[in-house]
Amino acid sequence: MPNRLSFTKLQADTITTRLGIVQERVIPSKRGSILVGTTETQKIVLKIADINNRATEEGITPSRSWGIRNEARIISKLPNHIAPKLLHHAIDPNGLIYSVISYIDPCEDRPTANINLLKDYFSRLIAAVTDMHKSGIIHGDIQPDNVIFSTSANNIAKTSLVDFEFSRPFDSVDQTYPGSYHYLSPENAARLLNEEKVVTDVRDEIFAMAATCLTILKQSIYPMDYAKNTKTREERLKQIADGVYSFDGVEKQSISFAGKLVQIMNLPDKKRPKTALALAEALSLKTDSLAP
Ligand SMILES: Nc1ncnc2c1ncn2[C@@H]1O[C@H](COP(=O)(O)OP(=O)(O)O)[C@@H](O)[C@H]1O
Numbered sequence: 557m558p559n560r561l562s563f564t565k566l567q568a569d570t571i572t573t574r575l576g577i578v579q580e581r582v583i584p585s586k587r588g589s590i591l592v593g594t595t596e597t598q599k600i601v602l603k604i605a606d607i608n609n610r611a612t613e614e615g616i617t618p619s620r621s622w623g624i625r626n627e628a629r630i631i632s633k634l635p636n637h638i639a640p641k642l643l644h645h646a647i648d649p650n651g652l653i654y655s656v657i658s659y660i661d662p663c664e665d666r667p668t669a670n671i672n673l674l675k676d677y678f679s680r681l682i683a684a685v686t687d688m689h690k691s692g693i694i695h696g697d698i699q700p701d702n703v704i705f706s707t708s709a710n711n712i713a714k715t716s717l718v719d720f721e722f723s724r725p726f727d728s729v730d731q732t733y734p735g736s737y738h739y740l741s742p743e744n745a746a747r748l749l750n751e752e753k754v755v756t757d758v759r760d761e762i763f764a765m766a767a768t769c770l771t772i773l774k775q776s777i778y779p780m781d782y783a784k785n786t787k788t789r790e791e792r793l794k795q796i797a798d799g800v801y802s803f804d805g806v807e808k809q810s811i812s813f814a815g816k817l818v819q820i821m822n823l824p825d826k827k828r829p830k831t832a833l834a835l836a837e838a839l840s841l842k843t844d845s846l847a848p
Pocket residue numbers: 583585586587588590601640657658659660661701702704718719720721
């Protein structure tokens with residue numbers, strides 16, 4: 557029997573050959589790598605997991621096969637200006653589950669030094685999340701990695717969301733896994749610490765959007781600067797629940813905007829803006845693309 561690593565690689569090769577996908581590169585990820593390739597007509601990403609979670613290629617976590625199936629269900633219902641298109645989804649006879657998804661070409665580096673560009677980016681993120689909520693979907697894992705800034709065919713800047721593995725319809729509380737804990741709202745961080753069930757809601761997404769923007773302004777990977785001796789997940793969750801944010805890494809011209817973000821992030825959940833539109837207004841951002 558081949559070892560597990562080559563088992564998975566072999567299966568990826570079988571799937572891409574069968575579907576006529578030319579492999580280009582791998583995007584490494586903590587939760588299982590993603591393959592970028594091309595079909596005859598377009599650029600795609602391919603996500604694979606073992607339905608029985610047997611394949612333990614480095615980094616593939618047990619939640620992956622659940623996530624891939626969940627994501628396929630969600631993105632097939634979402635408009636294409638918000639999410640990539642699901643082109644193909646299947647379970648092969650060897651028990652591998654996979655999705656072929658349209659590739660979204662990131663057009664530029666994230667605006668960090670230019671506060672006006674950043675505000676524009678953030679308005680469009682809020683617009684995309686508003687449209688997604690209008691479609692009845694909670695994303696569940698909003699963070700910089702899962703937001704792609706791109707340009708459409710007619711050269712109009714747009715913001716797309718990817719990674720719907722933790723998403724859920726509004727009317728379902730069947731959310732088995734919360735997304736990245738670094739972007740959890742303080743109240744949800746406290747729930748996780750108390751081993752209570754965590755279900756991401758609109759108000760948590762409002763927090764995650766502010767945290768996403770703060771992270772980009774800080775030119776960092778997380779909104780929170782963890783204390784040096786803060787190593788374990790529990791210690792980090794406690795720090796998130798306490799919510800003390802620094803402005804380290806924020807350019808001078810963006811400090812006042814970062815201050816507004818932190819003010820909103822520090823509001824008790826009941827006082828936090830209740831909708832994406834209210835968040836845009838609280839940040840004095842353009843709201844022309846946002847319906848109430
Ligand atoms: N449709 C897509 N088009 C372009 N890049 C994508 C697409 N989907 C994912 N990516 C890139 O791959 C990375 C990992 O994919 P993602 O769906 O977020 O999986 P993970 O659960 O591993 O985070 C994303 O952060 C993004 O940079």
